[in-house]
Amino acid sequence: MNLFSESVGHPYPRLRRFAIDMAITAVFNLVIALIITYVMRVHTSFVVNLVVSMCIGILAVTFVDGGRLLLWGLGKPPKIPFILLVVAGLPAAQQLGKLIAAQFTGIPASYFFGAHQQNPAGYIVVTLLVSLFITWFFWNRSALAYLKAEAEVEKARAAAIEKQALQAQLQLLQAQIEPHMLFNTLANLQGLIAVDPPRAQQMLDQLILYLRATLSSSRAEQTTLGQEFALMEAYLGLMKVRLGGRLSYTLHLPDDLRDRRLPPMLLQPLVENAIKHGIEPKIEGGHIDVQAVTENAALMLTVRDTGLGLRDAGATSGTRVGMANLHDRLQALYNGNASFSLTPNHPEGAIARFILPL
Structure with a gap:
């Protein structure tokens, strides 16, 4: 199965989930750019920080969320493999995102890689908070999707049981109708045989x-x-x-x-x-x-x-x-x-x- 597999309810459920998570991450990237610009004051240009944040954030979603959906679909992923995916995906997204941001902004990549030295404590705190948030967010999204799917399965099972009970009731009522007509006819037939x-x-x-x-x-x-x-x-x-x-x-x-x-x-x-x-x-x-x-x-x-x-x-x-x-x-x-x-x-x-x- 892949990211574009089909299922009931939506033609591409995993792609739809990926797009929603990407939109949420874009808003989160905007908040990070504001914090870096006006709280940490790593760079005076908000646009530059926004480009860097978007590049890193989009790659992080692609590696972590895309990998989760590709490997485990909409179900709940196993905890240890998912943590390993986050540990490998976030640093890769950070490094590659800076290189891509350098191409967009025209600023040398070395500037972005050394920017954290201006405020190392703040940079470590933000990086840690971002990593924890991404891990928590995508893990809970998976858990909620799993619980929702289980609820749908249980709902379908209850509907099937209700339908079986209704059919049994109708068959019982129907079985009462048929003898009613049959006994009347047989009673008349019994009387006609003699006369x-x-x-x-x-x-x-x-x-x-x-x-x-x-x-x-x-x-x-x-x-x-x-x-x-x-x-x-x-x-x-x-x-x-x-x-x-x-x-x-x-x-x-x-x-x-x-x-x-x-x-x-x-x-x-x-x-x-x-x-x-x-x-x-x-x-x-x-x-x-x-x-x-x-x-x-x-x-x-x-x-x-x-x-x-x-x-x-x-x-x-x-x-x-x-x-x-x-x-x-x-x-x-x-x-x-x-x-x-x-x-x-x-x-x-x-x-x-x-x-x-x-």
Whole structure:
């Protein structure tokens, strides 16, 4: 790996860190030039001292910080090798920086190398303080970066655990929905075997087709509206065999929404509830219309029936298995950003609708 290696979050994270440290060092070099000029009075020209300070400081950052990033990246460097890097890098930066400053200013290099003799005690103190500051600064920058990276890893781990727990919850709710529909169908099939064997055989064949269609998709984390509507067609076909002429249905799905992804088994509880509480108890039966549209940057799924409507208080209380599980799944999946409503359909029946954010 090198200084320009890529990682998540920024295309060149180490180069970005190097640039930030270089900018901070430039400010620090300005302070050093002021101290040397007006406190230590090593040279009367502030510009000359600033050039020398910049040359030495830039090289020190390049050797120490650049070497740290090149060798250990954004992680925390080992203490002893890092100290050795500082011990070797700072003197080299000081000597080479003076030579470069001499080229920029036109002043002989010997002047810079002998300047410390004007105030040797102050020069030693400043050099020691600068060395300690650079060591402390870059070491702590590495330590903070390491702690930040560890925090990000821990945050990602917690998010993964939360996602697994949510998926387990959704699978449990989904597993409750499927037996609800299956047991109702098997109970009707048991009754038909004795009184109408051909119709029982037809229902059994349709049930097998439906179970084959739902076997894989019902355990998936996501499905498409096209697949969901295909499953609804198989389900309603099964109910059509059971209810005969008392049930009719239509499905409306625009072609541009067929590939829209959504959690599986959302529509089935709505259709099942419409049949159980609306169509089946009604002597003459009724019609079910399933529709998907987009409106105001949201996906609106509607199940409209012409059954008995909301006469049964239990059907509107949200305590029934299908509706309760649907509500729980929406809350878990969309953090309260999805809405569900169950309202009367005029002149008769009910309208079940939920709106999902796109």
